[in-house]
Amino acid sequence: MKSVCTIARRELAGYFATPLAYVFIIVYLFLTGIFTFYVGNFFERGEADLVPFFDFHPWLYLFLIPAIAMRLWAEERKSGTIELLLTLPVPLWAAITGKFLAAWGFTAIALALTFPMWITVNYLGQPDNGVILAGYIGSLLMAGAYLAIGSCLSAATRNQVVAFVLTVVVCFLFTVSGAPMVLDAFSGWAPQAIVDTVASFSFLTHFNGIVAGVIEAKDIVFFATLIVAALAANAIVIDMKKAS
Amino acid sequence: MLDEPAPRDARVGAVGDAAAPMIEIVDLVKRFGPFTAVDGVSFAVGRGEVLGFLGPNGAGKSTTMKMAAGFLSPTRGRIAIAGHDVETDAIAAKRALGYLPEGAPAYGDMTPRSFLDFLGRVRGLERAVLARRLAQVVEEIQLAAVLDQPIETLSKGFKRRVGLAGAILHDPPCLILDEPTDGLDPNQKHEVRNLIRRMAPDKAIVVSTHILEEVEAVCSRAVIIDRGRVVADGRPAELVARSPFHNGVRLRLLATVADLGARLADVPGVTRVVTPEAGTPGRDFLVVPAAGASIIEGVAARLRQTGIAIETMAVEHGKLEDVFRDLTTSDAARTGARP
Numbered sequence: 001m002k003s004v005c006t007i008a009r010r011e012l013a014g015y016f017a018t019p020l021a022y023v024f025i026i027v028y029l030f031l032t033g034i035f036t037f038y039v040g041n042f043f044e045r046g047e048a049d050l051v052p053f054f055d056f057h058p059w060l061y062l063f064l065i066p067a068i069a070m071r072l073w074a075e076e077r078k079s080g081t082i083e084l085l086l087t088l089p090v091p092l093w094a095a096i097t098g099k100f101l102a103a104w105g106f107t108a109i110a111l112a113l114t115f116p117m118w119i120t121v122n123y124l125g126q127p128d129n130g131v132i133l134a135g136y137i138g139s140l141l142m143a144g145a146y147l148a149i150g151s152c153l154s155a156a157t158r159n160q161v162v163a164f165v166l167t168v169v170v171c172f173l174f175t176v177s178g179a180p181m182v183l184d185a186f187s188g189w190a191p192q193a194i195v196d197t198v199a200s201f202s203f204l205t206h207f208n209g210i211v212a213g214v215i216e217a218k219d220i221v222f223f224a225t226l227i228v229a230a231l232a233a234n235a236i237v238i239d240m241k242k243a244s
Numbered sequence: 245m246l247d248e249p250a251p252r253d254a255r256v257g258a259v260g261d262a263a264a265p266m267i268e269i270v271d272l273v274k275r276f277g278p279f280t281a282v283d284g285v286s287f288a289v290g291r292g293e294v295l296g297f298l299g300p301n302g303a304g305k306s307t308t309m310k311m312a313a314g315f316l317s318p319t320r321g322r323i324a325i326a327g328h329d330v331e332t333d334a335i336a337a338k339r340a341l342g343y344l345p346e347g348a349p350a351y352g353d354m355t356p357r358s359f360l361d362f363l364g365r366v367r368g369l370e371r372a373v374l375a376r377r378l379a380q381v382v383e384e385i386q387l388a389a390v391l392d393q394p395i396e397t398l399s400k401g402f403k404r405r406v407g408l409a410g411a412i413l414h415d416p417p418c419l420i421l422d423e424p425t426d427g428l429d430p431n432q433k434h435e436v437r438n439l440i441r442r443m444a445p446d447k448a449i450v451v452s453t454h455i456l457e458e459v460e461a462v463c464s465r466a467v468i469i470d471r472g473r474v475v476a477d478g479r480p481a482e483l484v485a486r487s488p489f490h491n492g493v494r495l496r497l498l499a500t501v502a503d504l505g506a507r508l509a510d511v512p513g514v515t516r517v518v519t520p521e522a523g524t525p526g527r528d529f530l531v532v533p534a535a536g537a538s539i540i541e542g543v544a545a546r547l548r549q550t551g552i553a554i555e556t557m558a559v560e561h562g563k564l565e566d567v568f569r570d571l572t573t574s575d576a577a578r579t580g581a582r583p
Contacts (some may be wrong), residue, residue, distance in 0.1 A: 002365075002368070003366050003368075006362065006366050007366065010351070010354075010362045013354075013358075014351065014353055014354075017353040017354070018353060019395075079349055079352065080345060080346075080349030081349045081350065081351055083310065083313075083315050083345040083346075083349060084345055084349050084350070084410070086314075086315055087314055087315050087338060087341075087345070087367050088338065088363070088367065089338040089339040089366075089367060090335070090366060090370075091336045092333075093337065153363075181410045198438055239317075241314060243276060243316055244313065
């Protein structure tokens, strides 16, 4: 467990050693602002909640999270440090978990820096802060799921751009699997059970449930399972690709 | 059934026994698809031994070392580090090993200080021990000048030394160093060789290198591999003795003699006379003996008889390079080789 922390700490420090962290945080805050106030009509709605803020998170994450995840393993493979990391006396899962937690911690920092949004809405009205907290939890969980997928795909290549594109595509499929454009393609011919199964993989369905203020076990379990499964796949990919 | 020998593992488990090998590789095979990179390599290294691991590029040196360090899994065979099987007892094996991977990779955005600190923490060194070892290693490898500069800004020589520092930081009983002196200038090479010699008495060390003088300078034993197989294993002096020129006679004459070969042809033990590399034809000669023959007296007597004036004359010991070239095939001759 200590080695997980040490690895996570090194990785997190690595983010802030380059301008990447600062650029990411600035872009993230800037975009959440635009989406909330201009696209989401935060003021015109006249309601004291953060729904317009959270509504765009899946789409924002779709491009921003792969940008964080792409370097996780591709960079280690390219520079050869993977050989160093994996010959240290730590189990593979500890290295994977440590790196993942660092990336997740980093997105948590970025997410926490949106607190002026929360202050604004509390200044303007009396929002249900419980619902807002649920939104933040849901957003963080969803970010974790995107990151775990990105971490896994980042291990499949030593090229960060390839890792980025692959992750965007896979995450896009997970995001839209609950949207009408996907479900309509199934609903015409497939039994309802299959349509429901496809829909149940959607990040949107689970995320919207949580943002509405209903923290249900099934949504939490969905994201947690997805994270664990993606990280397990990550270990397999690393094992397979080590030699090349 | 009672006469059956004890299982191998029982012997490997005997840690602390001075005679027990610290690094033991048994019948190691690694295949990448149809390509066999390592094909039945076996050797054992005991405490106090420095084994020079030689071979042309693509011979399987790095692949063997990657498996010994627990990075790659062998297709077949067994590796034990300080008695711990690398596959089944990986963490203990890795704890006992210091490994410098090929190219000495390090995290470029870190400084040597933070990098070594990270390695020490992951390896679970206590704070006080880590601080002491860090100071020792920095002094031994002369890193003080660059300790707080990002590694990516350092010269190749310093990067290599940072990697080496990382490998010996936890003072492991076993060391595997893949080309530790590559990219260093002659002075730095000398320093690293001295360091290896200083560490040698209480460690088992495997060093891969392209530089053959290095083997004669620091290694107590040399293993040459070619196409994934061990083609020679012995003390450097023993290997040198396998040179076709070993115990030959190197001659420099005062005046040009055109037909020296014919004049020495019937001296017992002489097989042929050649012009050595960088020698002047007609004045510089290398008299090649039959294997095991000592010919210097016969050659000297014949030259005296025939009245040929000698400027210098010496017994040739042969070079490891000749043996190496003799035992291994060139890169160009193979296909499908991988780094």
